[in-house]
Amino acid sequence: MSISSLFMKGLDFPMQSMSTLSGKASDAGDGEVARDAGEENIFDFSSSSIKSHRFKTTGLRIRPKLASAQAVLSSKLEQPLGTQTSAHEEQEDMKPEYLERLTRSTEEMTADKDIEKQVMADEALGKEDSKNEWKGRTELKEKLKDRMRERLGGCLDNDESSEREMTDSRRHRQRSWVAKQRHAHTSRDGELYMDRGTERDGEDQDRGMKEFVPHPVLSRVLLHSSASSSSSFNNSSAESDEVFSEGEDAAARRKTMSRCRSWRTFLTMMQWSKRTQSPWIQLAGHQGNVKLSEGGEVLKRFCEVENICLQALMSDALYQFVPQYFGHISQDGDRYIRLEDLLSGLKYPVIMDCKMGVRTYQEDEIIKARSNVTMRTDMYHKMVKVDPAAPTEEEHALGGVTKLRYMQWRDDSSTTSTLGFRVEGIVMGNGKVLRDFYKTCTNAQVTETLLSFTKRQVPILKAYKSRLQALNETLKLSAFFSKHEIIGSSLLFVHDSNNKANIWMIDFGKTIPTPDNVHLKHDVPWVEGNREDGYLTGLISLISLLGEAIGQAEEDKEPSLSDFH
Numbered sequence: 264m265s266i267s268s269l270f271m272k273g274l275d276f277p278m279q280s281m282s283t284l285s286g287k288a289s290d291a292g293d294g295e296v297a298r299d300a301g302e303e304n305i306f307d308f309s310s311s312s313i314k315s316h317r318f319k320t321t322g323l324r325i326r327p328k329l330a331s332a333q334a335v336l337s338s339k340l341e342q343p344l345g346t347q348t349s350a351h352e353e354q355e356d357m358k359p360e361y362l363e364r365l366t367r368s369t370e371e372m373t374a375d376k377d378i379e380k381q382v383m384a385d386e387a388l389g390k391e392d393s394k395n396e397w398k399g400r401t402e403l404k405e406k407l408k409d410r411m412r413e414r415l416g417g418c419l420d421n422d423e424s425s426e427r428e429m430t431d432s433r434r435h436r437q438r439s440w441v442a443k444q445r446h447a448h449t450s451r452d453g454e455l456y457m458d459r460g461t462e463r464d465g466e467d468q469d470r471g472m473k474e475f476v477p478h479p480v481l482s483r484v485l486l487h488s489s490a491s492s493s494s495s496f497n498n499s500s501a502e503s504d505e506v507f508s509e510g511e512d513a514a515a516r517r518k519t520m521s522r523c524r525s526w527r528t529f530l531t532m533m534q535w536s537k538r539t540q541s542p543w544i545q546l547a548g549h550q551g552n553v554k555l556s557e558g559g560e561v562l563k564r565f566c567e568v569e570n571i572c573l574q575a576l577m578s579d580a581l582y583q584f585v586p587q588y589f590g591h592i593s594q595d596g597d598r599y600i601r602l603e604d605l606l607s608g609l610k611y612p613v614i615m616d617c618k619m620g621v622r623t624y625q626e627d628e629i630i631k632a633r634s635n636v637t638m639r640t641d642m643y644h645k646m647v648k649v650d651p652a653a654p655t656e657e658e659h660a661l662g663g664v665t666k667l668r669y670m671q672w673r674d675d676s677s678t679t680s681t682l683g684f685r686v687e688g689i690v691m692g693n694g695k696v697l698r699d700f701y702k703t704c705t706n707a708q709v710t711e712t713l714l715s716f717t718k719r720q721v722p723i724l725k726a727y728k729s730r731l732q733a734l735n736e737t738l739k740l741s742a743f744f745s746k747h748e749i750i751g752s753s754l755l756f757v758h759d760s761n762n763k764a765n766i767w768m769i770d771f772g773k774t775i776p777t778p779d780n781v782h783l784k785h786d787v788p789w790v791e792g793n794r795e796d797g798y799l800t801g802l803i804s805l806i807s808l809l810g811e812a813i814g815q816a817e818e819d820k821e822p823s824l825s826d827f828h
């Protein structure tokens with residue numbers, strides 16, 4: 264769906280304080296909004312970019328430690344399910360399968376320990392049953408680990424260490440979500456909120472770290488974990504294995520543990536501080552539809568159609584291409600879908616929203632439009648602003664256009680109808696927002712946009728291309744894709760100053776299951792009635808244009824004669 268609003272928010276501010284820059288609502292607000300992409304110099308470095316360079320240097324120095332710290336912290340988050348609070352009941356609205364996936368490893372670890380003990384006892388008695396049970400569990404655990412690895416493989420960093428960091432960060436977020444549920448409570452109106460009453464505000468901060476903002480959730484987790492005995496470290500997990508090698512003797516292990524404990528506070532705060540270096544950004548979508556929760560989740564206004572899709576996607580091959588879905592909550596009388604924040608862990612993220620498909624309206628909208636001819640003056644004005652000659656004489660006289668007419672005009676005058684996608688908006692690393700791509704309609708213009716968006720960085724362009732190729736392969740295996748008409752969904756491109764790059768599928772508000780007798784190809788032209796969405800048409804165009812952009816960027820890098828003088 265197209266750009267209609269934008270807002271930025273410091274992560275630590277309450278949600279109400281989030282400002283919104285919206286084409287639909289108010290254009291005044293925080294940050295700079297470029298009305299015309301053509302007029303923007305997106306290569307322009309602001310003071311924030313210079314700061315970015317400083318952070319980059321610091322970031323590189325601390326990065327390996329962060330990965331280890333997250334590993335230690337993650338291992339501490341794993342507690343028996345029995346310790347969870349009533350907040351978990353709030354999550355009943357989630358499909359059990361996904362909830363199970365999130366909590367299974369925790370349950371298993373506890374169960375594994377018990378079974379391990381039992382096996383040892385039984386071994387003495389020569390019992391075979393519990394041995395088999397233990398073997399079965401180990402195999403299951405391996406399978407789950409493989410699944411997790413597969414999921415984490417979606418991250419496309421350009422170097423090994425940053426890949427490890429992104430992977431750890433993702434794993435950490437998943438575990439901290441489980442931990443968060445233990446500390447959350449449900450208010451009478453069903454709203455989920457974090458218990459901040461026992462937060463150790465600033466307590467236990469290492470000297471010199473005062474400028475870092477303690478994360479309310481992680482502080483609670485730290486308090487919780489340090490209250491437990493150090494023996495909980497012995498509940499080794501995949502993460503703790505990364506920190507403690509098998510050959511370490513007990514004394515060295517104890518020493519490492521105590522070192523990790525002080526690091527844990529220090530590095531958790533570093534991690535949090537790292538997250539707050541950038542504002543959270545909503546690039547596209549309706550004003551007020553998407554916001555960031557205090558706990559760091561993205562809350563999107565509840566939509567039954569989207570909710571059903573996200574639930575289904577959590578157990579589909581496409582799982583690794585969509586934000587994690589955490590169920591839904593009520594807040595201030597409104598319902599929201601809870602999603603993983605795809606910008607989490609990114610420094611000065613650069614974002615592009617591409618709306619996929621050869622059309623952005625459902626066939627039902629055409630049918631409705633035939634019986635209900637409502638004139639939209641707002642859409643007429645948007646149309647005239649881009650092209651005063653676009654409305655017909657009658658539309659000029661009425662001062663309005665129907666929504667369908669506007670949507671069709673938008674699709675036809677952009678690259679939607681021809682290439683199967685259009686660029687909705689871009690946020691550059693310095694916070695500049697570009698959202699007027701109404702006149703970006705040729706292949707050359709899109710290629711130039713891709714080059715500007717990535718600042719001609721070949722590794723980033725290549726990472727994006729390979730992610731899209733992987734998506735293309737996965738779509739072939741996806742049961743969800745074979746049975747859904749995907750309309751108005753976007754691909755969210757994100758990269759940052761650490762050369763992390765990834766692409767995610769978002770926005771399933773208009774994605775509907777196809778009737779049993781309809782088998783979409785997703786790459787053939789749409790005619791009314793065939794329900795084709797052109798999703799693959801758009802994907803193939805994007806892959807091809809990224810290839811073109813890579814070629815151009817590489818050409819630019821080739822030494823010219825003047826380089827030798």
Ligand SMILES: Nc1ncnc2c1ncn2[C@@H]1O[C@H](COP(=O)(O)OP(=O)(O)OP(=O)(O)O)[C@@H](O)[C@H]1O
Pocket residue numbers: 264265266267544545546547548549552553561563586602603604605606614616753755769770771772
């Ligand atoms: N999980 C997420 N993590 C980070 N940012 C997100 C996430 N989901 C959405 N966003 C941001 O919010 C914007 C709008 O999201 P989305 O398209 O889902 O909203 P929408 O209101 O349904 O859009 P529309 O009004 O076009 O239907 C995206 O362009 C992106 O910048």
Ligand SMILES: O=P(O)(O)O[C@@H]1[C@H](O)[C@H](O)[C@@H](OP(=O)(O)O)[C@H](OP(=O)(O)O)[C@H]1O
Pocket residue numbers: 264265266267286623645666670673751
């Ligand atoms: O991007 P633009 O040019 O601003 O146009 C909007 C865009 O087409 C959205 O996809 C659409 O919302 P839906 O997809 O949800 O219908 C919205 O309709 P709306 O104004 O009726 O919300 C349009 O105004």
